[in-house]
Amino acid sequence: MGKSNGLTGKIAWVKQLYLFGILLWVLPGCLSSVPSESKDTRVRTGAEVLLYEKLSLLQGKRVGLVTNHTARVGEMHLADTLMRLGVNLQKIFAPEHGFRGEAEAGAPIRDGVDTQTGLPVVSLYGNKKQPSEADLEGIDIVLFDIQDVGARFYTYLSTMVYCMDACAQVNKPFWVLDRPNPNGWYVGGPVLEKEQTSFVGLHTVPVVHGMTLGEYARMVNEEGWLPENRKCRLEVIPVKGYRHSMKWEDTGLEWVPPSPNLPSVTSALYYPILCWYEGTPVSVGRGTIHPFTVAGAPWHVAFKRRVLTDEQEGTSVFRVFNLPFKSVAFTPKSLPGKANQPLYESSVCYGVMALENPASGDSLWLAGLQLLQSFYLEYKEQTGKQDFFQPFFHRLSGDVVLSQQILQGKAPDEILASWQKSTRVFGVTRKKYLMYPER
Secondary structure: OHHHHHHHHHHHHHHHHHHHHHHHHHHHHOOOOOOOOOOOOOOEEEHHHHHHHHHHHHHHEEEEEEEEEEEEEEOOOHHHHHHHHHOOEEEEEOOOOOOOOOOOOOOOOOEOOOOOOEEEEOOOOOOOOOHHHHHHHHOEEEEEEOOOOHHHHHHHHHHHHHHHHHHHHHOEEEEEEEEOOOHHHHHHHHEHHHHHHHHEEOOOOEEEOOHHHHHHHHHHOOOOOOHHOOOEEEEEEEEEEEOOOHHHHHHOOOOOOOOOOOOHHHHHHHHHHHHHHHHOOEEEOOOOOOOOOOEEEOOHHHHHHHHHHHHHHHOEEEEOOEEEEEEEEEEEOOOOOOOOOOOOOOOOEEEEEEOOOOOHHHHHHHHHHHHHHHHHHHHHHHHOHHHHHHHHHHHHOOOOOHHHHHHHHOHHHHHHHHHHHHHHHHHHHOOOOOOOOOO
């Protein structure tokens, strides 16, 4: 019996030594574009922390990975890195836009096999939003690594929550490999009313919740927001060196577009105030090279006049609540993988373009509300129609109050003030689950 235990111990020691040897040989190549920790001043993502500090915890585990193209570690995808390091990666679960991020918004994602890794890919966007018990059979642990943008209606957040619930139902560990939030430096926007709950808004939180997905996952788990008050076996692998006051450029990380129509950090920053235009007859630039940094429509005569005047006088910049915008004309076109038959395809739209990143959340929302009023009033005047706000707008804004406030001609600062009580209440809950310093 003693000899058997001694042999078992030696085998375990040899396995650990073998794994350590693999790490020494393979990891430097996988992370060749990642500076060493001693010299690196940028933040380190949860994926990097996993690889540097916790990889041994995956030894002997059959792993499922909820991910897309944003799960980069240096120049390699996390899935490729894990496989090269000998991790038993069994399956990929793909959110909206697919595993490789090449599908446009709303396009159905189908099950299949990833040609680069040979791994089966299970779609979590379309009719099926969470892994089934059969999908999780034979998997010991589920990892989640996706770059979010910090807006309530961005569907990666919803996919994470559905996966948490799926793991809770079959008692599988669920690890969130955390990443910085480009909109994590403030909280803003109307809080969702329960009547507007949908896949683009699961919880009573503001449009901009100011949390990383790891922090948000902790809140969902501990506040009992999973169905039937379930809890999953959650672990968050934190980002190192991150503070909520950081803007994206402070993180030192490369911007990998998390979806085809958020090509830049600027588009991610304006996304919270422009996305809800998708519930109105206003184009947000899908089908152009400036999605979510422009907004316009063919019927906006006032902006058309301004564009023509600006061309003659050579001036086009104007400020809205201290944010600079430029009057522009743009023509949406079908772009494969980005926009198929976009709104106002081949028609000239007149509107605005954001010129710089906002310095404060309040200025962003005030400017957004002012522009929303401008588009509504022009639409009403030019078309005589009353259907500017469509049902999807209420899903995105999270309530029916905002559209009523615009219809009533409420001032932007009055609308902003009406959100403060509910955002303060949310802030109390949020604070309990923050993992990183505010400043």
